[in-house]
Amino acid sequence: MRHTLEQALTDAIQTAGIDCHGQALDLHAPNQSSHGDYATAIAFRLAKVMKQAPTQIAETFIQALQPAMATQATLSQINGFINITLTPSARLLHIEAKAEYPVTPRRILLEFVSANPTGPLHIGHGRWAVLGSCLANLLRAVGHRVDTENYINDAGNQIALFTASVAAAKAGEAIPEDGYHGAYIQTIANGNTDPVTHMLSQHESDLAAIGTHFDHWFREHTLHANTAIPDALAHLKTHCYTHDEAVWFKSTAFGDDKDRVLVKSDGSLTYFAVDIAYHWNKLHRDYDQLINIWGADHHGYVPRVSAAVQALQNGHTQTELTVLIGQLVSLVRDGEPVRMSKRSGDMIYFRDVIDDIGADATRFFLIHKSSDSHIELDLDLAHQKTAENPIFYIQYAHARICQLLQKVGDPPDVTIHQIADAYTEADRPLLQCLMHSTDTLLDAADAYAPHQLATYALELARHFHRFYETNPVLTSTGVQKAYRLWVIGQVQQTLQRVLGILGISAPTRM
């Protein structure tokens, strides 16, 4: 909605011949719904260059634009802010209109989780699983084409230690000091499947338990099985040099703070070299953008991978690399931080959390905070946190509506203009909230911030519960009944859509 309104106003400004000196309208929702549906502070930004008071500029804008907008909105001015208040029917029409997102569709490869298959997923992996799957849904919702990928490090020292640990357990021998000591090692040893295969299927089932599925599972060993690695390194050759018998990539030429080793002096490859081959592979798969979600413990790794991706494209960037860094989840027990270590086996597994508080509550708990903020999970309070989890407030709103709609049966056949007569000012916050849903989706997608949808859903549920309290539907009649049914129907559809993106169920009863 914001976009079409902005466009209409911008056109009207041009027609009126007003010079904005490059300033955009930049519509935003006023913090008080009574001010209007949208507002712009452009008068303040033009005050200096136009040498006029903001209030005066605002008046000029309003007089020039009001005629063009007359059928759908009223423009007004408070202390220089230009407020736009839509007519009730315009508001309803905008809510009902099929959302169109002004985005240029991109082909995106989104990589996340990418946990080593040397142990079960822990709560930290869970955060990336939830964030990644929500982001994929969100980007798809606004029109992008997204493939999701889980990269499996199934080669190298850690895997060797892991399989050796299982082998030792199988033989009844002591597990190597630097091996893996979790209880799951014995479980795998008791079975007959390959340890890595076993672990991967467990990852898959844990992820499925919160409704997360990947389009691709990319296994590192496939890079070693062909010439992928030497091919990729050959492409970097002009940016490499030999020093102390090791081969270095001159990543400082692309913004890194030091050069990086690709081939060690003993002739073996670094992890980075393999990762370059992996990204080289990605670059060949015809995507416009590569997005990687990494935990904050890997943020130091960003510059060198960005450098490599730039170098591989020889400065002609066709595929953009975006690395999203999420902060870590830490655990607290009895007020003391719990140190998780995969090797010692002192872990809180993601599956335990899901089984404990349920998939919906787990997803909401992990998604409703910005990925820039740390999550501290108090194990003793885990259950209480569940009871406090606002997801039930949202789901209850949806269930309430569904039960009601079921009782009503078929909705009456009326037009927007007919039901607009039943609008009252008290409904404005709810209707504005509904109208802002497409804006919210767009903003959240632009910022790669699906947590904004969780906040939005909470807000919408709150407005709905308030509306529901004072607007009986079943006992109302005529236009009023039709209007109320329409409103709650829109709430239901919007909640279902947003919860769908968050991967959380929208129950019809609870």
Next chain:
RNA sequence: GCGCCUGUAGCUCAUCCGGAUAGAGCGUCAGUUUGCGGAACUGGAGGUAAUAGGUUCAAGUCCUAUCAGGCGCACCA
């Protein structure tokens, strides 16, 4: 030491490229109910947005410094 992230109500968090009186949930206090599901609603108390400067018509938001917490600074993966 250097780099990245964070610091907002008792607790957990929002606040959308700087905008109007900083908002929710939980907790707390006082109310609403024989209701279209009360897993709800209404109202109150609770804030120097870590601290100190700066930029701006306007700063929780941008810049600088300090303090506190998390994470990272390998020829590990």
